Amino acid sequence: MTIHITPQQQLESKSQQGINQGAKLPLLYLPHPKRIYQHRKQRFMQLAKANPLAHYFSLCAKINALQLTIVDQSPITQNIKVAANNLITANNSALLSANNLFNQQWQDYLTQIINGLTDFQPQIDPIIQSLNNKTRQEKQQLATDLLSGAFTKVNSGEALFIWSALACYYTQLAAQLTGETAAIATRAHNSPLCPLCHSHPIASIVHLGSENGLRYLQCSLCETQWYSPRVKCTNCQDMSAIDYYSLDKELAAVKTECCHHCHGYLKIFYQDVDPKLDIVVDDLNTLILDQETENAGFSKTGLNPMLFP
Ligand SMILES: [Zn+2]
Ligand SMILES: [Zn+2]
Known part of the structure; x- marks a missing residue:
């Protein structure tokens, strides 16, 4: 097993950040x-x-x-x-x-x-x-x-x-x-936690088919998804020093997004690479990536509702 690290210079391009000027972003998706x-x-x-x-x-x-x-x-x-x-x-x-x-x-x-x-x-x-x-x-x-x-x-x-x-x-x-x-609850909210219930996210997910690939965090309790710009730490909001880790290949369906500012990390899932993935199941199915990321000095800032510490 090898770990692939995407350095800062080769990160997702600015056009992929999901900042779609002029268009209204869905700030959140309520669960079904x-x-x-x-x-x-x-x-x-x-x-x-x-x-x-x-x-x-x-x-x-x-x-x-x-x-x-x-x-x-x-x-x-x-x-x-x-x-x-x-x-x-x-x-x-x-x-x-x-x-x-x-x-x-x-x-x-x-x-x-x-x-x-x-x-x-x-x-x-x-x-x-x-x-x-x-x-x-x-x-x-x-x-x-x-x-x-x-x-x-x-x-x-x-x-x-x-x-x-x-x-x-x-x-x-x-x-x-x-x-x-x-939307009113979300607007007044400024924290890395779920805007509706203040629980930790499980991970983030880049939606399939959305223009520029919008990224959302998903709540570990109420399953609401809320918008989060890409290439930005979901824990401390810093944008200056983000790296991505994946196993074996750069175009993986799951990576860890690691922040050198707060030393936190969270997984990011790409629906365009694997449309069938589920954020809870695929997080548990890639625990080796957590292990490798933690060995590199980062701590997880999310919670999997099927695995408690
Ligand atoms: Zn919630
Ligand atoms: Zn951070």
Whole structure:
């Protein structure tokens, strides 16, 4: 395995930055939960074949299938359109957060997910037992810890299932927003985190077919995508010292975008190279690239919702 590094001088040309003068950029794309879970499940199943992570990928595919069933058969009971418009003018906190618009329906989703994983016992049995032994209040506290970024307070195995239930909840909330409400939330936002829920991005993705290849970050919780100019650090916004790492070839479907200013990195996926990729699955399928990038002295600034630290 060799690692290919694109130095600063050979970066993507300025015309590829996605700054399309005169045209209106879509600032963000709200999620379509059923489409996301269906596609992700299929991608996990496709890549599970002859994969050293086959068993884990099958577990993830099953979780996505359960999320799909939840959205289909137990959709969220809240309607947040009016509440969201009022909240957005009331304070500067994340519109979708543990403080705003959070009820306990996600706990029913957690129960549905863990009850649906009987095929994967006994491997995950201790985690399921531990979650089943917790009170609703204890689970609510663990959710609040995860939503506030205190990942070390939660066992990583339990975090996978709790986050999967929370994501199913918040992705449906985000899907209810109107483009106008979401755009107002985005305009006032100036941070590397999701403009709607303030969670970390999974990675960024260059859209297929968009003029000049626009790049969007995708949220690890609510799955919203928000616009981010290319050849610019998504963590500290610096543009002066960016390098790209890829495995084996320069025109790879996935690279790490590395910033020498903050020493952070995040993966960037290219739909024109591989239109079938899924940002969560393909991130897990390229962990060797993370390893090589971390060996070069960079730290990941994103979160994969199927792999907790
Ligand atoms: Zn979000
Ligand atoms: Zn940076």
